[in-house]
Amino acid sequence: xxYKKRIGxxxxxxxxxxxxxxxxAKGMEKVEKTxxxxxxxxxxxxxxxxxxxxxxxxxxxxxxxxxEEMDKLVEIAKANLKDNETYLWNANINGVIVQLLTNSLHxxxxxxxxxxxxxxxxxxxxxxYSVLGIPSRDSExxxxxxxxxxxxxxxxxxxxxxxxxxxxxxCVLRNKGIHSIHGxxxxxxxxxxxxIAPTGTGKSTHSYKLLELPISNVHSDDxxxxxxxxxxxxxxxxxxAISERNFYLRTxxxxxxxxxxxxxxxxxxxxxxxxxxxxxxxxxxxKVAQGKFRCGFDEGDDRCFWCFPxxxxxxxxxxxxxxxxxxxxxxxxxxxxxxxxxxVLQIKRLDADETIQVLKEGRFMVLPxxxxxxxxxxxxxxxxFNPYLLDPDDEFQERSFRKLCQVADSYMVNxxxxxIVENQELIRKISLSKEACVPLPC
Numbered sequence: 001x002x003y004k005k006r007i008g009x010x011x012x013x014x015x016x017x018x019x020x021x022x023x024x025a026k027g028m029e030k031v032e033k034t035x036x037x038x039x040x041x042x043x044x045x046x047x048x049x050x051x052x053x054x055x056x057x058x059x060x061x062x063x064x065x066x067x068e069e070m071d072k073l074v075e076i077a078k079a080n081l082k083d084n085e086t087y088l089w090n091a092n093i094n095g096v097i098v099q100l101l102t103n104s105l106h107x108x109x110x111x112x113x114x115x116x117x118x119x120x121x122x123x124x125x126x127x128x129y130s131v132l133g134i135p136s137r138d139s140e141x142x143x144x145x146x147x148x149x150x151x152x153x154x155x156x157x158x159x160x161x162x163x164x165x166x167x168x169x170x171c172v173l174r175n176k177g178i179h180s181i182h183g184x185x186x187x188x189x190x191x192x193x194x195x196i197a198p199t200g201t202g203k204s205t206h207s208y209k210l211l212e213l214p215i216s217n218v219h220s221d222d223x224x225x226x227x228x229x230x231x232x233x234x235x236x237x238x239x240x241a242i243s244e245r246n247f248y249l250r251t252x253x254x255x256x257x258x259x260x261x262x263x264x265x266x267x268x269x270x271x272x273x274x275x276x277x278x279x280x281x282x283x284x285x286x287k288v289a290q291g292k293f294r295c296g297f298d299e300g301d302d303r304c305f306w307c308f309p310x311x312x313x314x315x316x317x318x319x320x321x322x323x324x325x326x327x328x329x330x331x332x333x334x335x336x337x338x339x340x341x342x343x344v345l346q347i348k349r350l351d352a353d354e355t356i357q358v359l360k361e362g363r364f365m366v367l368p369x370x371x372x373x374x375x376x377x378x379x380x381x382x383x384x385f386n387p388y389l390l391d392p393d394d395e396f397q398e399r400s401f402r403k404l405c406q407v408a409d410s411y412m413v414n415x416x417x418x419x420i421v422e423n424q425e426l427i428r429k430i431s432l433s434k435e436a437c438v439p440l441p442c
Contacts, residue, residue: 049269049303050106052157056310058139063390070144073151076137077101077129090122091115093169094178094225094241099124100165104132104156106270113268113314114162116245126168132156143390145171158270159312162248166223167390169243174393179226179400182386185240185330186210186431187217192240192330193431194224194408196385197338198364202415202423204249206338208257208320209424210431217325218317221247223388226332228403235406238332247315251305256420263320264305264313273307281307332408334430340365340416341379347426348412352405356398358412359384365416 065073081101087108091098097118100111107130126148133154140153141160148171150164170180183196184203193210195203203221210216220242229237251272254261264272273279276297284306287293296304305311318326337350337358350358362382366375384397411430415423 048109049272049274050109050156050158051271052106052155054139054155054157055271055308056157057160058141058152058155058157060138060140060142062141063143065142065144067144067146070142070147070149070151073142073153074129074149076134077131077151077153080131080134081129090118090120090124091165092118093165094173094243096126096169096172097122097124098126098128098165098168100128100130100161102128102130104130106156107158107161109268110158110248110270110314111161113246114244114248115165125172126150128152128161128165128168130156130161143168145391148172158248159310163388164390166243167388170389171391173225174396177227179228179397179404180386180389181224181226181240182222182384182388183224184221185219185224185332187219187327187330188213188431189215190331191333191431192219193334193336193427194240194332195336195338195427196359198362198382198385198387201338201340201364202420203338204253205256205420206415206424206427208253208260209420210427211321211325213428213432216321217327217330218321219327219330220244221249221317224332226400226404228400228407235403238404238407240330240332242328247317249313249315251311251313252309254305260315260320261305263315265303266319267313267315269303269311269313271308271311272303272305272313273311274303276304276307279304279307280309332404334433335404335408335410336427336430337385337410337412339363339412339414341414342416344412344414344416346414346417346423350410350412352402352410355405355410356401359397359401360394 081103085103086101087103087105088099088101089108089112091100091111091114093115100108102108128150130152137153139155141155141164142151143149143164148168150168152161166180173180181194181196183194184207185192185194186207188210195206197203207221211218219240221244223243224240225243227239227241228235229239251264251269254264276295279285284293288295335355341363360383362385364380364382364385366378366380383392383394409430413423413426
């Protein structure tokens with residue numbers, strides 16, 4: 001439950017956790033103190049930046065844990081979750097209730113911000129334990145298909161928690177024929193353009209560029225749930241539902257979408273660099289040294305959104321276009337695969353067989369922040385372009401994508417060639433077309 005109080009032009013929120021910690025009166029006192037501060041001071045107080053440990057995925061990631069092994073891991077988690085230090089919240093992920101129990105305030109905070117809420121007393125369909133402070137254990141992630149349970153040990157990095165939660169919901173929804181796709185989607189005049197690509201290849205950048213069109217609506221940033229609808233035995237529609245209430249975005253998107261920079265300053269963030277000496281962006285540092293670019297810290301900024309390759313912000317999408325342009329469901333008509341591959345044409349139209357071949361191969365370049373540093377810049381393979389699937393079912397994926405190809409056209413756009421503006425022009429031409437095939441060069 002959230003209580004709100006407005007003082008002048010300041011509205012503060014007191015969450016359920018505030019009420020438990022010290023009562024409603026203490027929460028109201030917090031709002032009044034906040035209202036007396038300058039706008040800059042309010043921003044620093046209300047919108048936090050968490051530095052996680054580790055900053056990336058866990059050292060151990062086991063997605064094939066047996067029921068017996070998971071029972072032991074759950075015992076370890078419960079033994080280290082004290083009643084007065086445990087945060088619990090039920091998320092509604094496309095109708096699947098996923099319960100998080102954690103002693104990480106940061107993970108709890110981002111979890112509550114990220115998802116639509118489910119009733120507090122609802123019986124969960126799946127459960128996540130995330131526990132810090134366990135001695136003699138590495139940073140670990142474990143998943144058991146039989147019990148639909150995840151256990152994270154000694155990590156408060158939210159990115160892995162969020163992506164595994166999506167994969168956990170998929171284990172339930174797949175049995176209902178609902179297709180989970182790792183991609184961003186923009187609704188344009190009632191039709192969805194779905195961009196499928198590995199992290200860091202431009203999904204968010206080109207999605208937000210599309211939102212500059214006045215007939216566009218924000219839909220989803222990272223994941224959609226598609227239901228295929230039939231009439232008289234014929235497939236007629238691929239209906240895409242959103243997965244998240246707020247978007248967990250890479251903050252380096254602000255380098256190409258300038259207005260996001262000011263929005264991110266009002267967001268809760270994760271692993272954003274606040275001291276110049278902690279910068280890991282080698283290319284940026286080289287440009288500064290050559291006089292080709294001026295560092296934001298030299299301009300007086302107190303943070304940089306692209307110093308660390310995988311820093312994130314929790315953004316309310318309605319801040320971008322307004323509540324009237326936020327849609328929860330759209331009909332997918334165009335599928336665009338983004339790649340950064342010197343061996344691929346700038347644009348290529350794909351038939352169903354070519355689409356499946358691209359998806360099965362899942363060829364992509366590992367960008368900074370998207371994997372181990374030793375892999376950055378290398379070409380890898382990620383079937384279905386979806387690393388979040390905890391229990392991949394290749395037959396279901398192929399069958400579902402072939403259905404999608406019946407009602408939507410498919411293109412490959414290579415963002416390694418051409419400028420952002422040039423590639424956005426191609427994406428807009430595809431997205432604005434009402435024809436089955438867009439006459440573009442191949």
